[in-house]
Amino acid sequence: MFWETGIQRHLAFIGKVISLYTHEQKNHLAIINESAGLLGDMLEFSEEIKELPQARQLLDIIKSIDAQIKRSSEMAKYLNAFGHRMDSPIASFNVNDCVHEVLVLLNRLIAQKRITLKTDYAAGLPQITSNPSRLQLLVFMALATVTRENTYILVKTFNANDSTIIRITTEGLDAPIDFTEQSDYFKPARAVTINGSEIDIIINDEGG
Amino acid sequence: MPPPKLLIIDDEEDYASALTERLNLRNFEAAAVYEAKDALAAVEINHPDVILLDLCMPGMEAKGMIKAIKTIAPQVEIIIVSGHALPTAEIKQTAFDYIVKPIEIKELIEKINMAILKKQGAL
Incomplete structure (x- = not known):
């Protein structure tokens, strides 16, 4: 099996540590x-402090701190959700939220590879019961296969034949990347099909 | 009219004391306790209108705490404050509202004012 029980326990442990850490981070x-x-x-309520020559500079510093808190809090929110994706091998989730979350967390990697990422999330996709953490791993693996810098990647979600599909493609390029040679990399995951410049992650509902 | 009384129950002292000061600057009468064991005594002494209750405090089970608070102060409104975890449906039913840390002060004050209106029977 691609997803062994032992691996699942290990993932649940990692997920727990992540969610505990992000909880602490939120407190900080x-x-x-x-x-x-x-x-x-x-500065706002005290006339005396308001008149200080550095008052404007202090306000700017506070605004900067506030902006960084919001930025870090947003990342902590995504990281916490990411941790909870490992709680159980099967869960009900929204595919768009799940994909968006991992793309946000991989933002630095995407920037390092100078990938221009576009997303096209289908509206109204049904809630699906499957393994959200595995789906995120497959999205990561697909992006990891892109070794060429300055690449345009489109991540698209849609429904076809009762399945939800996440398509990762470089179709827009003059010389699209051919992923066919990467097939072995995805071999354990039956949910992935490669067709030239397209990687499809096919998610079937495993709910009852 | 006396200022509305608030009680902050949160084990993060620096957070709770700064928030207390911020709320007092906005014409509330806020106080804070930092340990779950002190919370019920503070409710009895301070008679708060609204309580800001941290969902995850060491030595405290939120559902039990809400029940204990409501037993000694049935009229008090409780706003749950949480790092991440959204309150369960059961807690949502017994608490007035919830807010996620880090808090936006304007959003918190809106929720406090709504809770006060509810306590006064105006909501």
């Missing part, structure tokens, strides 16, 4: 948020 961000907020309040 909450402390920074309230401390910076209190500084801002002092």
Whole structure:
């Protein structure tokens, strides 16, 4: 089996550590948020402090802290959800949310490879019962096969023949990448089909 | 009219004390306790209108805490504050609302004001 019980337990453990860590991270961000907020309040509510020559600069610093808190909090939210995807090998989830989440978390990798990523999520995809963590791994594996820099990648979701498909393609390029040689890389995963410049991850509903 | 009384129950002291000050600057009368064991006594002493309750505190089971608070102060409204975990349906039924950390102060105050309106029977 592609997904052994032992591996699943290991993943659940990693997922638990991630979700505990992100919970702590949120607490730390909450402390920074309230401390910076209190500084801002002092500037706003105290006439004496408001008149300080550095007041404008202090406000700018507080705004910058606030922006970074929001940025980090957003990442923590996605990382927490990512951790919980490993809770169970089978769960009900929204494919678009699941794909978007892993793409956000892989953003730095995508930027390092100078990939221009476009997404086209089909609206109204049904909730699906399958393995969300495995789906995210396959999306990662598909992106990892892109070794050429400055590439345009389209990640598209759609429904076909009662399955939900995530298609990763470089079709828009003058010389699209041919993924056929990468077939062995995906061999254990029966859910993946490769057709030239297209990688399809096919998700079937495993719910009752 | 006296300022509305708030009680923050949260084990993160730096967070709770800064939030207390921020709420007091906005014409609330806020106090904070940092340990679950002190929470019920603080409810009895302070008679808060609204409680901001951290969902995950060491030594505290949220459902039991809400029940205990409601037993000694049935009129108090509770807003759950959480890092991530959304409250269960059961907790949602007994609490007025919930908010996720880090908090947007405007959003929190809107929720507090709504909770006060509900306590006053105006909602």
